Amino acid sequence: MHRNGCRRRTILLEAFDVRPLAQTRVVNKPRSRPLYAENVLHIPLNPPAILRSALPARPEDRIYRSRFRARCVVLWASLVCGLVLSGCGRLHRGPAAQYVYVTSKQTYLRDRVAAVSNRTAVVQNGDRLEVLEHGRRFYHVKTANGEIGWIDEKAVVTQDIYNEFQQLAKAHAKDLVVASAVVRDDVNLHLKPGRDTEKFYRLAEGDKLQLIQRATLPKPIPGGVLPKTQAKSKSLPAGKTAGPAGAPAATSEPEPVPMEDWWLARDSKGRAGWLLSRMVDVDAPDTLTRYAEGQKFVGAYVLTTVNDPGAEQENKNIPEYVTVLAPYTAGLPYDFNQVRVFTWNAKMHRYETAFRDKNIEGYLPVKLELAKDPYGKSPQAQAPLPTFTYRVLAADAPPVVPDPNTGLISPGHTISKTYRLEGNIVRRIAPPGYKDEPIAHPMPEQKKEKKGRKR
Numbered sequence: 001m002h003r004n005g006c007r008r009r010t011i012l013l014e015a016f017d018v019r020p021l022a023q024t025r026v027v028n029k030p031r032s033r034p035l036y037a038e039n040v041l042h043i044p045l046n047p048p049a050i051l052r053s054a055l056p057a058r059p060e061d062r063i064y065r066s067r068f069r070a071r072c073v074v075l076w077a078s079l080v081c082g083l084v085l086s087g088c089g090r091l092h093r094g095p096a097a098q099y100v101y102v103t104s105k106q107t108y109l110r111d112r113v114a115a116v117s118n119r120t121a122v123v124q125n126g127d128r129l130e131v132l133e134h135g136r137r138f139y140h141v142k143t144a145n146g147e148i149g150w151i152d153e154k155a156v157v158t159q160d161i162y163n164e165f166q167q168l169a170k171a172h173a174k175d176l177v178v179a180s181a182v183v184r185d186d187v188n189l190h191l192k193p194g195r196d197t198e199k200f201y202r203l204a205e206g207d208k209l210q211l212i213q214r215a216t217l218p219k220p221i222p223g224g225v226l227p228k229t230q231a232k233s234k235s236l237p238a239g240k241t242a243g244p245a246g247a248p249a250a251t252s253e254p255e256p257v258p259m260e261d262w263w264l265a266r267d268s269k270g271r272a273g274w275l276l277s278r279m280v281d282v283d284a285p286d287t288l289t290r291y292a293e294g295q296k297f298v299g300a301y302v303l304t305t306v307n308d309p310g311a312e313q314e315n316k317n318i319p320e321y322v323t324v325l326a327p328y329t330a331g332l333p334y335d336f337n338q339v340r341v342f343t344w345n346a347k348m349h350r351y352e353t354a355f356r357d358k359n360i361e362g363y364l365p366v367k368l369e370l371a372k373d374p375y376g377k378s379p380q381a382q383a384p385l386p387t388f389t390y391r392v393l394a395a396d397a398p399p400v401v402p403d404p405n406t407g408l409i410s411p412g413h414t415i416s417k418t419y420r421l422e423g424n425i426v427r428r429i430a431p432p433g434y435k436d437e438p439i440a441h442p443m444p445e446q447k448k449e450k451k452g453r454k455r
Helices: 002-016 062-089 159-171
Strands: 099-102 106-110 119-124 128-134 138-142 148-152 156-158 179-183 187-190 199-203 208-218 229-234 249-254 259-267 272-276 280-282 296-307 317-326 336-345 350-371 385-393 414-422 425-428
Touching: 099 159, 119 148, 156 159, 159 199, 159 272, 179 296, 199 272, 208 280, 280 296, 296 336, 296 350, 296 385, 317 350, 336 414, 350 414, 350 425
Parallel strands: none
Antiparallel strands: 099 128, 099 156, 106 119, 106 148, 128 138, 138 148, 179 208, 179 280, 187 199, 187 272, 208 259, 229 249, 259 272, 296 317, 317 336, 336 350, 350 385, 385 414, 414 425
C-alpha cells in the first residue's frame, strides 16, 4: 500500500507538471521513500457547484478527478472571459456622423435618384445635412427636422471645406477694413481667388460687405478660343524691301493676358470669402459719383461733417470725404492712382475739391485719425483734427508683379504721406525742411516748359 500510494502521488505530480519545492535529487535513492504532502505545491481549485456535482463518482480515482476538475476550471474561465469581452464590445462607439452643407441658394431633396422623383424637403444655403449614404453622384441625407431625401453632390460641400471657411473668417476677423461695398447681384463667396476654387456662402443683391484685401489673377480663357495676337511692324535694313509694295514685315505678338480682380470680403454675419470685384460697388455717395471723371471709386472715407441748414438734403450734417480712385482696368499693380478730398461749400451748397494727388501708384489701406500737428506752432496745430495717411510706391522700387498663385500684391519700397484737414484746407504733415522722395508714376509725367517773357 505504501508503494501504491507513493506511485499515485507521483503520477498526480506528472499530470499537473508540479514539482516539489525542494529540487534536490539523490542518486540511487530508494524509491520507497514517502512523498510527503508538505513538499507538494498545492493549486487551489474551486469550480462552481454545478461543475463539482459533475465530478466522477469514484473518489478513489484521484488522477481522473483532478484532470476533470482542471478542464472544468479552464472551461469556466473561458466562459467568463467571453462574457466580459462581449460586454466591453457594447461600450465601443459607432462611426462618427458625417455632414455636408448646402451651397445652392435653394434646392430640394428627392425621394429617389431617377428622372422622375418627388420632392421631400426644401433646403437653403448653409443648411447642415447628415449623410446616411453616399451614392455615385448623390448623397442620401437627413435634415435637422428629420426629413430624408437625395441631393446632388454638386449642391453641397463637405465638412472639411466648411472648416476651411471657418478658419478663413477667423484668420481675418481683426483685419483692417479698406472699404465698404454693396453686392451688385447674387454671388458666391470662394475659399480662394479663382473661378474654379471651392465656393460655399451665397450673397444676395444689396448685401453690405467690408472689403479687406485685393488680388488679381489671369482671366480664364474659354475652351477652343485661341489667344489674340497683335501685328507689330518690324523695320528692315536699308536697301531691302518686303513684298511688292515694299511694306515692312509685320510680326505677330500675343496680346497681354486679360486679368480679373478679386476681393476678400466679410459680410454682416462675419462670414468671409473671395468674390469678383465686378460683382460689388464701393459704397460712395451719389453726390460724388459725378466727380469721378471716368474713374471708379476704390474707397470713400468720411473725414468730418459740416452743418448746413440751407442744404437740400434731409440730413443737414453734410459729410466731407477723402476718396481714392482708379481706372476701370483689372490687373493693375496698384490699388489706386488718385486721391481727392471733397469739402462742402456751405454758401454754394455743393462739394468742391480741396485736395488732389494724381498719377501715383497708391496702396490700401487709407488710415484715418484725429491727430495734432507735431511740427506746427500755431494754436490750431495743437487741436486734434481729421488726418489721413496713404502709401505710394517709391521711384527706386522694383516693378510690382502679382503673385501668380495667390494673386496678392506686395509692393516694395513705399512712402507714407500724411495730411490734415484744417477747415477747408488740406496741409501736409512733415518735419521742417523735409524733401519729398521721388515716387513712381504709372504714366510718364510731362515736363512743363517755362514760357519766355514777351519782348
